[in-house]
Amino acid sequence: MIEGPDIKKAFLRISSHLHHTPVYTSKYFDTKYGASFFFKCENFQKTGSFKARGALNSVWQLSSEEKQRGVATHSSGNHGQALAWAARQSLIKAYIIMPDNAPWVKVEAVRSYGAEVIFCESNLKAREEKLEEVSAKTGAVYIPPYNYYHTIEGQATAALELLHEVPPLDYLLTPVGGGGLLSGSALSTHYFSTLTKVIGCEPADADDAWQSFHQKKLVEQVAPRTIADGLRTSLGDITFGFIIQHVHDIWRASEDAIITSMKEVWERMKLVIEPSAALPLACIRENPSFFKGQRVGIILSGGNVDLGELPF
Amino acid sequence: MIEGPDIKKAFLRISSHLHHTPVYTSKYFDTKYGASFFFKCENFQKTGSFKARGALNSVWQLSSEEKQRGVATHSSGNHGQALAWAARQSLIKAYIIMPDNAPWVKVEAVRSYGAEVIFCESNLKAREEKLEEVSAKTGAVYIPPYNYYHTIEGQATAALELLHEVPPLDYLLTPVGGGGLLSGSALSTHYFSTLTKVIGCEPADADDAWQSFHQKKLVEQVAPRTIADGLRTSLGDITFGFIIQHVHDIWRASEDAIITSMKEVWERMKLVIEPSAALPLACIRENPSFFKGQRVGIILSGGNVDLGELPF
Numbered sequence: 318m319i320e321g322p323d324i325k326k327a328f329l330r331i332s333s334h335l336h337h338t339p340v341y342t343s344k345y346f347d348t349k350y351g352a353s354f355f356f357k358c359e360n361f362q363k364t365g366s367f368k369a370r371g372a373l374n375s376v377w378q379l380s381s382e383e384k385q386r387g388v389a390t391h392s393s394g395n396h397g398q399a400l401a402w403a404a405r406q407s408l409i410k411a412y413i414i415m416p417d418n419a420p421w422v423k424v425e426a427v428r429s430y431g432a433e434v435i436f437c438e439s440n441l442k443a444r445e446e447k448l449e450e451v452s453a454k455t456g457a458v459y460i461p462p463y464n465y466y467h468t469i470e471g472q473a474t475a476a477l478e479l480l481h482e483v484p485p486l487d488y489l490l491t492p493v494g495g496g497g498l499l500s501g502s503a504l505s506t507h508y509f510s511t512l513t514k515v516i517g518c519e520p521a522d523a524d525d526a527w528q529s530f531h532q533k534k535l536v537e538q539v540a541p542r543t544i545a546d547g548l549r550t551s552l553g554d555i556t557f558g559f560i561i562q563h564v565h566d567i568w569r570a571s572e573d574a575i576i577t578s579m580k581e582v583w584e585r586m587k588l589v590i591e592p593s594a595a596l597p598l599a600c601i602r603e604n605p606s607f608f609k610g611q612r613v614g615i616i617l618s619g620g621n622v623d624l625g626e627l628p629f
Numbered sequence: 630m631i632e633g634p635d636i637k638k639a640f641l642r643i644s645s646h647l648h649h650t651p652v653y654t655s656k657y658f659d660t661k662y663g664a665s666f667f668f669k670c671e672n673f674q675k676t677g678s679f680k681a682r683g684a685l686n687s688v689w690q691l692s693s694e695e696k697q698r699g700v701a702t703h704s705s706g707n708h709g710q711a712l713a714w715a716a717r718q719s720l721i722k723a724y725i726i727m728p729d730n731a732p733w734v735k736v737e738a739v740r741s742y743g744a745e746v747i748f749c750e751s752n753l754k755a756r757e758e759k760l761e762e763v764s765a766k767t768g769a770v771y772i773p774p775y776n777y778y779h780t781i782e783g784q785a786t787a788a789l790e791l792l793h794e795v796p797p798l799d800y801l802l803t804p805v806g807g808g809g810l811l812s813g814s815a816l817s818t819h820y821f822s823t824l825t826k827v828i829g830c831e832p833a834d835a836d837d838a839w840q841s842f843h844q845k846k847l848v849e850q851v852a853p854r855t856i857a858d859g860l861r862t863s864l865g866d867i868t869f870g871f872i873i874q875h876v877h878d879i880w881r882a883s884e885d886a887i888i889t890s891m892k893e894v895w896e897r898m899k900l901v902i903e904p905s906a907a908l909p910l911a912c913i914r915e916n917p918s919f920f921k922g923q924r925v926g927i928i929l930s931g932g933n934v935d936l937g938e939l940p941f
Binding site: 590622629 | 651672673677734900934936937941
C-alpha cells in the first residue's frame with residue numbers, strides 16, 4: 318500500500334534535489350478545446366523526464382550496504398537516465414541495460430551521468446536475463462522502472478506539486494506505459510484532490526493498459542507499434558492494482574494524433590516534448606469537445622527526443 | 630533620443646498585456662563554458678518573439694485618428710506577427726506585407742491574428758513599393774520593424790526585465806539583425822546596469838552590423854546567406870546610432886555554429902528556439918573560454934520555426 322503520508326515523505330525526501338517544474342498554460346489549446354489546461358512541464362525535470370523522481374526516491378531508501386553494491390536496471394531510455402543520474406547524486410555505481418535499438422540521445426545521456434551501459438536485444442526476456450547476469454556478477458540492486466512502491470511514490474510527487482499549484486482540477490491526464498506515473502498520479506489525486514478524475518492515455522497500437530483496465534485482468538503487451546517509445550511496456554501487477562482502484566478511465570490515441578499533437582506543442586508552446594508526452598493531447602484531439610468548460614491538468618512527461626529521427 | 634524614463638514608461642504601458650517571460654538557467658551550458666548564463670525566454674513571449682513588445686508600444690502611442698486608419702508594415706515574419714497581434718489588442722486593422730518566400734508557419738500566424746497578408750517579391754525595393762501602395766490606398770500608418778523610437782523602447786523592456794531579475798551581469802548578448810533588440814538592450818544596460826557590456830551577435834554571412842560597427846559608418850547588407858531568417862536585414866540609421874554609442878562589440882558566428890547551438894538548446898534545455906535566437910550561443914561556441922567565470926545574460930529572441938524545414 319501507498320498512503321498519503323508516504324507521498325508527502327517522498328516529496329520531502331527528493332524535492333530539494335529536483336526541479337520544481339513550472340506549470341504552463343496555453344491560450345491556443347484553451348481556445349481550441351474550450352477548456353482550461355494546466356501543463357506540468359516534466360520535460361524540464363532533471364534528466365528530461367519525471368523518471369528522476371522515482372529513481373531518486375528509490376535510491377535514497379537503500380541501505381548503505383546496498384548502496385555499496387550499486388544499482389542496476391533495464392530501460393529503453395528515461396528510467397535508465399534517471400537511475401544513472403540518481404546514482405551519481407549518491408555517488409554510487411549504476412549499471413544500465415539498454416536495448417540495442419534505444420535512441421542514441423538516450424544512450425549518450427546515460428553515459429554522461431557516469432553509468433555503465435550494457436546492451437542487449439530489444440525484448441523483455443533478453444533484458445531480464447542480462448539484468449540477472451549483471452546483478453549476479455556485481456551484486457547491484459535492481460531498481461524497477463515502475464512496478465515498485467518507492468518508484469511509484471516518487472512519480473506521485475509530480476501530480477502532488479501540480480495539485481497544490483492550480484485551482485481544483487476536474488481531470489488529470491497522464492500517459493500510461495508501465496503505469497508508474499499513472500498510478501502515482503491517481504494516488505495523489507485520491508489522497509489530495511478527491512474530486513479530480515484521472516485518465517490514462519495510451520497509444521492505440523500499444524494498448525495493454527486499456528485492455529487490462531476493461532478486462533479487469535493484467536493483459537501483457539505484445540508487439541507494440543508506436544512512436545511513443547516510453548509507452549511500449551506492459552503494466553505490472555502493482556501498477557495495475559492501483560490503476561484498477563483509482564483511475565477513472567483509459568483512453569487510446571492513434572499514431573497520427575500523437576505526432577500531430579507533439580508538433581502542435583513544439584510550434585505553439587515552444588516546448589520540446591517527446592512523443593510519449595503528447596498522449597494526453599492526442600487523446601483530447603480525438604475527443605475534442607469532451608473537456609469543454611473543465612479544468613484539466615496534463616503531465617508533459619518528458620522531452621528526450623532524438624532530433625535526428627523526427628516524424629515530421 | 631531615448632532616456633531611461635522612456636523605457637520605464639514603455640514597460641508600464643505594455644507589460645500587463647505581455648508575458649513576463651521566465652529566465653532559465655542551464656547546468657549544461659554553465660559547465661560547458663565555465664560561466665553563469667541567464668536565458669531570457671522571449672520564445673515564450675506573445676506571438677513567439679520579443680517583437681510583440683515593440684509593436685504593442687508603437688500601436689498604443691498612435692492617435693485615435695491614426696488607429697482608425699489601421700497599421701501596416703513589411704516583415705519577413707516576426708514583426709508582422711507582432712504587429713498583427715498588437716493591432717488586434719487595439720481592435721484596429723493591420724496590413725502585413727510579406728515576401729513570397731516567408732516561412733509558412735509565420736504567414737499562417739499573421740493571418741490567425743486577423744491581419745490581411747499581402748505578398749511581394751523578396752527584396753527591400755519590392756517590399757517598400759508594396760507598402761507605399763497599401764498605405765496610399767488604405768491610409769494605414771507604417772510601423773517600422775526596428776528603425777523607430779517606439780519600437781526600440783518596447784524591445785528595451787526585455788533587457789529591463791532581465792536586469793531586474795538576475796544578479797548583476799558582466800555581459801548581455803543578443804542577436805542583431807535590424808538592431809532593434811540590440812539597441813534597446815544596450816540602452817537598458819546603459820541606464821539601469823552601467824557595468825554590463827552588451828555584445829551583438831550576427832551571422833558571419835549577413836554581417837552588415839559587424840561591418841558598420843567597425844567601419845563606423847552604416848554599411849548595407851547585400852545578399853545575406855543565413856538560416857537565421859530574422860537577421861537578414863540591415864541596420865537603420867537610428868539603431869546604428871545607438872549601437873555605435875552603447876554597444877561594446879559585435880561578434881559573428883558561422884552557419885554551422887548557429888545550427889549546432891540551436892539543436893543544443895532544443896536537446897538540452899527542451900526549448901524550441903528559432904535560428905536567430907541561437908546567435909549568442911553560436912558566438913560563444915566559437916569563443917568558448919571568453920566568458921569563464923562571468924555572469925552572462927542571453928536573450929533567446931524567439932521560437933518561430935517551420936518544423937517542416939529543420940536543418941537537422
